[in-house]
Amino acid sequence: MKQWFETLDDDIWFPSDEAGVQEVGFIRRVLRLRRGHQVLDAPCGAGRIAVHLAKAGCCVTGVDRNKRFIDSAGAQFQRERLTGTFAVNDLRQIDFSAAFHGVFSWFASFGYFSDSENADLLQRYARALRRGGRLLIDQPNREHILRNFERVQVEGRVIMRGRWDQKAQRLIVRRVIDGTQDPRNTSSMRLYTPRQMQALYEQAGLVLEDRYGSEEGDRYTRSSPHMISVGRKP
Ligand SMILES: C[S@@+](CC[C@H](N)C(=O)[O-])C[C@H]1O[C@@H](n2cnc3c(N)ncnc32)[C@H](O)[C@@H]1O
Numbered sequence: 001m002k003q004w005f006e007t008l009d010d011d012i013w014f015p016s017d018e019a020g021v022q023e024v025g026f027i028r029r030v031l032r033l034r035r036g037h038q039v040l041d042a043p044c045g046a047g048r049i050a051v052h053l054a055k056a057g058c059c060v061t062g063v064d065r066n067k068r069f070i071d072s073a074g075a076q077f078q079r080e081r082l083t084g085t086f087a088v089n090d091l092r093q094i095d096f097s098a099a100f101h102g103v104f105s106w107f108a109s110f111g112y113f114s115d116s117e118n119a120d121l122l123q124r125y126a127r128a129l130r131r132g133g134r135l136l137i138d139q140p141n142r143e144h145i146l147r148n149f150e151r152v153q154v155e156g157r158v159i160m161r162g163r164w165d166q167k168a169q170r171l172i173v174r175r176v177i178d179g180t181q182d183p184r185n186t187s188s189m190r191l192y193t194p195r196q197m198q199a200l201y202e203q204a205g206l207v208l209e210d211r212y213g214s215e216e217g218d219r220y221t222r223s224s225p226h227m228i229s230v231g232r233k234p
């Protein structure tokens with residue numbers, strides 16, 4: 001059976017490629033990426049971030065479970081004569097070893113699996129890093145969401161009805177799209193506190209170095225919209 005993210009149209013998933021320019025500037029800076037560096041973008045979606053990284057001279061590997069996205073990223077790279085490798089795979093099965101200078105999970109893509117699978121994925125990201133390499137994970141900031149909880153949010157064609165499951169520490173969102181409620185369009189995202197995320201990094205052998213609150217590079221505070229964690233493999 002399809003999962004919730006596979007039933008959504010592409011235009012509901014992604015901001016424009018242009019928005020990626022600013023996001024990539026931040027990602028390159030905090031991961032300290034330079035020309036020729038190997039980078040893992042997982043999940044990469046249709047490559048809207050990867051394309052700008054490749055233009056900046058990085059060698060990108062992108063992984064996503066959605067074949068349509070991977071095909072589209074590959075086609076764009078071919079058209080623009082960029083170098084990159086794209087593979088259809090489930091994040092829970094990625095298996096790289098000491099291959100990358102930087103690894104990142106961007107645009108609220110971490111936390112959708114079970115708690116043990118989330119922790120295991122972070123270990124896989126860590127294994128994929130070379131020594132001295134850095135991992136970035138971008139999550140919505142739990143504190144911000146809970147303090148400003150909006151039960152109903154409307155974004156274009158989508159009405160989202162959210163609730164917080166205190167016991168599981170998860171944000172459950174039901175989506176009504178173009179007036180239709182499909183039970184498959186319900187997501188459950190584990191939101192981590194800064195301390196819990198730091199523990200996940202440390203269990204994976206990484207040193208948490210920085211925490212940012214937005215893609216503009218603001219310091220993380222309790223009222224930041226994002227919690228962007230950056231850790232280094234010693
Ligand atoms: C919110 S999008 C973000 C994509 C990209 N990071 C960006 O900034 O545009 C989340 C992506 O996760 C992918 N995805 C969801 N579950 C996955 C899984 N189990 N394994 C691999 N990719 C997955 C979806 O196909 C989608 O492209």
